[in-house]
Each structure stands twice: as C-alpha cells, then as structure tokens.
Amino acid sequence: MKAVRCHAWGPPESLVVEELPALHPQAGEVLLEVDAASVNFPDVLIIQGKYQLKPELPFTPGTEIAGTVSALGEGVTGVKVGAKVIAFVGLGGFAEQAVAPANRLIPIPPGIAAEVAASFTMVYGTSHHAVVDRGQLKAGETMLVLGAAGGVGLAAVEIGKAVGARVIAAASSDAKLAVCKAHGADVLINYATQDLRAAIKEATGGNGPDVIYDPVGGGYTEPALRSIARRGRYLVIGFANGEIPRIALNLPLLKEASLVGVFWGEFARHESQANMAAMTQLVGWLREGKLRPLISGRYPLSQTPRALKLLASRSATGKIVILPSLPD
Numbered sequence: 537m538k539a540v541r542c543h544a545w546g547p548p549e550s551l552v553v554e555e556l557p558a559l560h561p562q563a564g565e566v567l568l569e570v571d572a573a574s575v576n577f578p579d580v581l582i583i584q585g586k587y588q589l590k591p592e593l594p595f596t597p598g599t600e601i602a603g604t605v606s607a608l609g610e611g612v613t614g615v616k617v618g619a620k621v622i623a624f625v626g627l628g629g630f631a632e633q634a635v636a637p638a639n640r641l642i643p644i645p646p647g648i649a650a651e652v653a654a655s656f657t658m659v660y661g662t663s664h665h666a667v668v669d670r671g672q673l674k675a676g677e678t679m680l681v682l683g684a685a686g687g688v689g690l691a692a693v694e695i696g697k698a699v700g701a702r703v704i705a706a707a708s709s710d711a712k713l714a715v716c717k718a719h720g721a722d723v724l725i726n727y728a729t730q731d732l733r734a735a736i737k738e739a740t741g742g743n744g745p746d747v748i749y750d751p752v753g754g755g756y757t758e759p760a761l762r763s764i765a766r767r768g769r770y771l772v773i774g775f776a777n778g779e780i781p782r783i784a785l786n787l788p789l790l791k792e793a794s795l796v797g798v799f800w801g802e803f804a805r806h807e808s809q810a811n812m813a814a815m816t817q818l819v820g821w822l823r824e825g826k827l828r829p830l831i832s833g834r835y836p837l838s839q840t841p842r843a844l845k846l847l848a849s850r851s852a853t854g855k856i857v858i859l860p861s862l863p864d
Contacts, residue, residue, distance in 0.1 A: 538860070539631035540840045543594045545585035548844035551597075553837050559633045561609035566638045568603030568621070571650035573629040575840075575856040576600070576658050576687065577751075577776055580848045582627075588799075591627055598629020598858070601636075602644060602654035612638040620644040624657045624804070630840050632860045640808070642815055645823050655687070655829045655855035656822070657815070662800040663691035663749075664814045666771045668699065669803075670796045671747045675700030680736060680745035682760060683752040683776055684721065685712035685853045690830060692749045693721050698826045701747075704739050706732065706756075708850075715853045719828065727756060736763040744768060744791075757781040761788070768793045776850060830854025836862040 541554045561567040579597050581587040605619045615621075615638050622644055623636035644653045667673045679696045683689040684705035696703040697720040705721035707713050713724040725735040736744065736759075744765035750757060754777030761770055761783065770793060775781075788795055804811040821827045833856040835843045843856045 537632040538837055539596045539628075539633075540598070540837055541594050542583045542597055545593075546583065548580070548583065548841035548848070551583065551841050551844075553840075556631075559635055561607055561612075561635050563610040564612060564638055565609040565635045566605050566612060566615055566641065567607035567609075568601065568623060568634050568636060569606050570601050570603045570629065570632055570634050570860050571620075572654035573598045573601045573631075573858045573860075574655040574658070575843045575847050575858065577774065577847060578658075580844050583844070589801075596628045596631050598631065598634075599626055600624045600654060600657040601629045601634055602650040603634065606633075609638070614638075615641060620650070620653075622653045622657055624661075626801075630837065630858055632837075642819065645819055648822065651831050651834065651857045651859065652829050654857055655831060656818070658800070659687040659691040659855065660695070660818050660827065660829075661804065661811065661815065662688050662773065662798065663695050664818055665800045665803050665811075666749060666773055666798040667692055667695045667747070668814070669810075670798050671749070671769045671771050673699055673701050673747045676702075677746040678702045678704065678740055678743075678765075679747040679749060680704045680706060680760065680763075681716075681721075681749045682706050682727075682756055683750075683850075684716045686751065686776065686850070687855050688751050688773060689749070690716065690719055690854055691827075693719050694827050695821075696720075698821050704736070704745060706735075712853055715830065719830070732756060733759045733763050736760070740765070747771065749773060751776055753777045753781050754779040755781075758783065758787070761793070764791055764793050766791050766793070770795050771798050772796065773798050831857055833857070834859055834862065836860070836864050838864045
C-alpha cells in the first residue's frame with residue numbers, strides 16, 4: 537500500500553510517498569481502507585518536530601480519517617467488515633490503509649460523504665471541547681472567534697450558533713469573512729484593516745465578549761484579551777501565527793477573567809467517555825444541518841506536501857482533504 541512518509545524533521549517538501557507492506561490489525565484494532573484523510577495544523581507541526589508529541593522517525597503523518605473497515609483484529613465485536621467509519625488515528629492517516637482502535641470508531645451518518653466525515657473529528661472535537669466544555673458558552677452570551685475562517689475557527693462559529701450564542705468572527709480578509717457569514721457569524725471584523733480593540737468594543741457595546749476563542753496567538757492575543765468581558769473566558773487553542781504571546785497577568789486580574797487551556801487530544805485520551813458524548817452531540821448537529829463542514833481543497837497522496845504548505849500559509853478556508861483514490 538502507498539503511504540506518505542516523514543524520514544527527517546523538516547518542511548512539507550521533505551515528505552515522500554512510498555510503497556509499504558499491507559497493514560494487519562492487532563487485537564482490539566480494525567484495518568481501514570482510507571477513503572479520505574483531513575489535513576490539520578498539528579500535521580504541519582509534527583513533521584517539523586514542533587508538536588507536543590514527537591513520534592519516532594520514520595512515520596506516516598495524518599491524524600484523522602474516514603474509511604471502510606476491511607479486517608477485524610482479535611477480540612473485536614460490534615464492528616462489521618464494510619462499515620463506514622470515522623477514526624482519529626493520531627498518526628498514519630495519509631495512506632491507503634490505516635489501523636485504528638475498534639472502541640474509538642464513530643459510524644458515519646447516512647448521506648454524509650467520506651471527505652466531510654474525515655474533516656469532522658479534530659476540528660469539531662477541539663471546538664466543542666473548547667466552546668462547550670472549557671468555555672461553558674451559554675445561549676445569549678457573545679463569543680469572539682479569531683482566525684474564524686480556518687478549520688477550527690469555522691467549527692467554533694457553527695458550534696457557537698448551535699448553542700444559541702451571538703458570534704463575532706474575526707479574520708484577515710473580506711473573502712474569509714464572507715465564508716464566516718455563510719456559516720452563521722453575526723458580526724464580522726477584518727483585523728487586517730480594522731483596529732481589533734475598537735471593532736470589538738463597537739460590536740459588544742463596550743461590554744466585551746464573554747468567551748474569546750483564539751487559535752492564532754501572536755499580536756492579536758493581547759488586544760483581544762484587553763477587550764474581554766468581566767468574568768470572561770479566554771480559550772487558548774493554539775498558535776497558528778507561529779508566535780506564542782507573553783501576557784501580563786494583570787490583564788485577567790483586572791477583568792476577573794479566566795485563561796483556559798484547550799488540548800483536545802489529552803481530553804480525548806483521559807476522558808474518553810466525555811469525548812464520545814461530545815461526538816454524539818456533534819453527529820446529531822451534523823444530521824440536523826447545524827454543522828456544515830467546508831471542504832476547500834482535495835488532493836491525492838502525491839500532493840500531500842502541497843496541501844500541508846497551503847494550510848501552513850494560512851491561506852486556506854475550512855478544511856483540506858487527502859483522497860488516496862484521487863489520481864495524480
């Protein structure tokens with residue numbers, strides 16, 4: 537089977553596609569024929585050795601997939617060969633085959649395409665954990681989403697609307713903001729052309745957002761935090777900007793605000809039942825049409841480096857997927 541391989545830490549261009557032996561599931565695992573694999577920002581960091589988790593070289597990147605069960609490992613029950621499922625694999629997704637724990641599979645709802653299903657687990661899991669669990673966003677509250685047109689940002693916009701909140705979307709271009717508007721955002725801020733603090737103040741009548749969702753970091757963090765409502769919750773998702781900001785702790789003190797770390801991977805690992813409950817709610821919202829994952833790019837395995845570079849440049853909106861069956 538073909539797989540994308542990382543032999544040394546480096547940029548996306550250093551990745552290669554190789555022919556590897558067919559995989560076999562171990563006890564408690566299933567073998568999946570990969571129908572689609574989504575591209576996530578952690579994939580960009582992992583291949584450079586810059587992520588929280590550092591796998592041994594060589595390895596196949598790719599964290600989440602949608603696939604068809606083709607074989608069952610010893611002791612696996614409740615799963616049938618031929619089933620269409622979503623799997624968060626951590627590594628190994630950018631390939632024609634992957635293995636996954638049988639007890640962590642999510643059935644793909646009828647009528648949902650594989651590319652949409654593959655784009656679901658990480659971004660919507662991260663944003664649900666952030667907005668609903670860590671941020672405790674309530675109906676009637678206001679949430680500001682930075683980097684709102686990206687994968688996790690757009691998911692946060694939709695989840696905010698699903699719980700009944702007012703959502704302010706902030707992004708770097710009018711084209712990106714148009715995407716946010718189409719996915720439910722109530723107020724739009726272009727932080728490339730507008731003063732972020734002034735725009736937030738105007739959008740909230742001077743009260744500030746109850747929740748701020750920040751996957752960007754860098755120079756946007758401080759003005760956003762200075763604008764937060766009293767007793768607001770500032771969600772630290774990641775640093776797509778490439779810069780980890782240094783924050784003076786008098787800022788949350790003055791507003792009695794909370795700085796809240798969000799690491800969905802650890803949540804899913806340590807609180808698996810709570811994570812599955814969240815996924816069940818998300819799948820329900822997907823069926824109801826409250827969540828509409830946006831697929832903005834589709835690439836074959838051979839163009840995985842190009843897909844990763846596009847994501848790293850922050851020029852993508854929504855999600856990018858790898859389709860192993862797509863011809864070069």
